[in-house]
Amino acid sequence: MKEKRSGGKEDKKVIPFPKLANRLVEMGLESLSVKDFKRAAELFRQAKELEPEDPDLNVGLVVSLVELGFYEEAKELCKELLHKGIGDYFQVVNIYLMILLQLNEQEEMASTIEALLDDNQVPPDKVDHFEKMLQFSRRSVAEKERQREAAREREEQSFNESLLSGKSEQELLLTISRLSSMNARPYRDQIKEFFEDETGHPFFKTLLVNILREQEFEIELMIEKFGMQKTIIPAKLPEMKSNPFYNEISRLLERELEDVNPTLFELASGLLERHHFLYYPFDPGGEAFEEWAAAYHYLSEEYQGFEPSLSVIAEHYQCETEAVKKIVSRLKEIEEISYPII
Template sequence: MFFMERHAKLTTINSKKSRRFVMKNTKSERKDEKVIPFPNLAQLLLKKGMQAMEEKKFKNARELFGQAYELEPEDEDINIGLALSLVELGNYQDAKAIVNKMMGNGIGEYFHVINIYLMILLQLNEHREIISVVEALLEENQVPEGRVESLEHLLAMSKRIVEQGSEQEYSDDFPEFKVESPQIQEEEIKVILETGTMQEQFFMLSSLAGQNIRPWVGLLCQYLIEEKHPFLKTFTLSILKEQEVDKIVEVDKFGQTITVNIVDLPIVEETHFLSDIHKTLRDRLENNNPIMFEQAMEMVKRHNILLYPLNIPNLEGWAEGYYRIVSEAYGIDLKEPDERINIIIEEIRNLEGMTFPVI
């Protein structure tokens, strides 16, 4: 349910501090100033925050979502974006407070918000609260069809941890008494990765990223060849690479299956797809129309995340495709491209139509 406005024209905002227009009352000798929010500023900040999340610039994302929140504190996507950026920065209690407020004020689709709340509780190791929430959901028959099994597994896991006395029951004021969180069992990970929503899968992978993932390498490598969201597969590969897992794996994306050695892969931000298209578009657009260049590169970065680590041929053709799409958004008429470029443009549009599970 988190999506981006497609091909929206970006607007330059001169004031970096307030990002508002200040209009002076010329009729008053006191020169009182009336501050008027820039139209759609909150949604522009939301879009920028989403882009920062995709690029793993989580501090920047939190700042952008925070600014948007000040303008539209009841907006569902802004609240969730802010909560998720806080999660990525390890500020779980702050994220929990945001989601608690959403539930209290009825912001967003109820079960979706509850889902995020449960995943934050999992990160906090607050299994008693997980038990309370899940049992209430099951008793009140508020669980959508197809979600019962994964919640039952989460409930069973939390009960097991509480029964073992391993729950985090220390005061934040006395961190020296912190009990090490027990490792999640492979079967529990498998259930969430197989049956959970995209958001639940993302939270589970995020949880694993902070641990030694070698006990689950086999499970994660299997995930790469299953029918899963390409963003989540990229995230999985990034986790494996960051922990220097030296293993040859198969990756299935968009109907292609490739074999790669994880340690030999470039990081997501340094692919040929990204660097080559960036160079072509920069030479063509940056001086003449920097806003078009920025908008085109936002698309390229999103699609690079989805396509990683596929070897995409004809990058000049892809650069031409991105150029034509942003030109069309600006009402610039170009002569009809050949069939080869038309095929690439269709692929780009298909990628642009995909949602990301991060937000």
């Protein structure tokens, strides 16, 4: 029987040279001494794979990373060394505090020094130095907070002064979006003015009404849309799709169109939903449900490129042609103002 040869891939093992880690550390320290920080970092990284808890290589790697400007990586390595107790504790702490200073993280710097002093971990000869660093950190934290507060006040003042007036459509949308995550009550005067402004776009007024309703805004307001005026208490308004006018027209369109022409039904339903959003919280048609359903039917066929007969559709819904014609004209006017927004 022949002997089985050895040397296949599965038999190969990587055996590091004796004291390779020590040699890599020595070369890394030499590179540090000549300020070749990139080469030093590479050598220390290689050594760390072999001796991950060697103090000299870890501190050398931190110093290299700091000199290269890799502060985040150096910070994480310092935290690891402090947690594991690797290297000279106060040497690592001092490097860590310097990194935090470079990263402008005075809050973390202050809390670290406070913890050291509270736990009496600072040698007597270094207490004064650490206390001075703590005072500096606290002043920096206080100054940053002062600047943040001043910026918030400036932003709030600007927000208050021109909340809803003199803004583009995009700016209005952003402002109203912000109000959805804020308490809108302090801005009731600006909201009242916007609701009463006949030039205000119905789309934005509806967005704002919904926000106030969700926030249970119980203050009485007057709102103007399409030449109509109405006094509302947002908290007491029903949801848009619970409106009887909307639901009855939807029901009529579904009955007449869904089975015979699903595409036409979808188009008519989409128009109704968009217009109802613009009208909310108004009920534009009283109980003229058939006339409005006929108008949406007619307009949808027209949008599909057909030439529908207004009289035939009106007769189908058992209503007057002239009444349907007026509603169709009204819907076309609404379409002209709704397309830029919705």
